[in-house]
Amino acid sequence: MRHERQVELLRRLKGIDPSVPSPLATRSMRNPASHYVDPARFERERLTLFRRMPQLVGLSCEIAGTGANLTANLGGVPVAVVRQADGGLSGFVNACRHRGAPVVAADDGPRPRLACPYHGWVYDLDGELLSRPYAEEAFADAPRCGLRPIMVAEKYGLVMAQLEGEALDVDKALHGAEIEIAPYGLQNYSLVEARETTLSFNWKLVLDTFCESYHIRALHKNSIAASYLSEVSICDTFGPHPRMIGLLKSVLREIENPNEAEWSFLPHTTAQLIFMPSGLITYQRDHIELWRLTPLAVDRTLVRTSLYAPLAPTTDKTRDYWRKNLDLLLDVTGREDFPLMAQIHQSLTAGAIDELVYGRNEPALIHLHSSINEAIDSPASS
Ligand code: FES
Ligand SMILES: [Fe+2]
Missing domain, CATH: 2.102.10.10 (Rieske [2Fe-2S] iron-sulphur domain)
Structure with a gap:
């Protein structure tokens, strides 16, 4: 990401109170539970989102x-x-x-x-x-x-x-997200490792995991909550794709420096572009992660997580370093996020609640589901 873009994004944090949620969507959203568990809905998603979209x-x-x-x-x-x-x-x-x-x-x-x-x-x-x-x-x-x-x-x-x-046209598919993606220089990275797992819940619950930082304070209290801000993030949208930047608490000290030219972005941020419907690109300090989702059934999702480094690892030490990075990432999601998602899926299937509510403090989540619903329910998709 270009430095001017980084500064432009960080400037939004000037003067914020880290205990007050921001940014806020205009209004909250209610989404029927059936959107996650109805097999007929799932079939429409496969035909509309996964076959007809890039x-x-x-x-x-x-x-x-x-x-x-x-x-x-x-x-x-x-x-x-x-x-x-x-x-x-x-x-x-x-x-x-x-x-x-x-x-x-x-x-x-x-x-x-x-x-x-x-x-x-x-x-x-x-x-x-x-x-x-x-x-x-x-x-x-x-x-x-x-x-x-x-x-x-x-x-x-x-x-x-x-x-x-x-x-298919990549620029059209990105809807302007290339402003951030192009400067990553992804073509120069090297695949270090990819791991696959099949999760017992709907594919949208995988994306929901990455769409808000609000859950960090409670769900990740024993892992990453000590270092990450829970109430504040940076959100933008590019066509149907939300991009959310999670923030380490250290970012608050960074922006106290009056000289913006010295601001650094990468050590304090995790930029996540949800490429609707099936991908997530994470730009994380010194590497890139790609999550690819393959919905197998309404309640089963194949997930492939790949880690890419700026230089191909040539020694056991560097290979080990990257492997540990991937271990750490999959450890938090695998131990804390995904087991809860499986429980949520079971509850929704059993009719425990008939709708989910996304708060104004979860703008990326609102955008993602609005985009999905719009694509599924638009006359062109029928
Ligand atoms: S050669 Fe491919 S199915 Fe027979
Ligand atoms: Fe999480």
């Missing part, structure tokens, strides 16, 4: 060389994105045109061609069918189809994919 599937740096690939699941449909020899990207539905087996396995290394593991059909990196070994004759009267293409785009070090709908 999805963040990874960072450019993790598919750098020819044949390097990423897999994802867009609204239930498996897809793969593959780096081409000319440096561009191709994306396709990851299902063999013979009998549907996935042609690219998750975390496959770079490869010169794509070979289906079932009967060995071979596809070029752009999805064109090259051969049906030992059986060309047997399939001579059947259509010769390549893998079904999908839309992919890459810019600012972000890789996006989309299954249906309007043409």
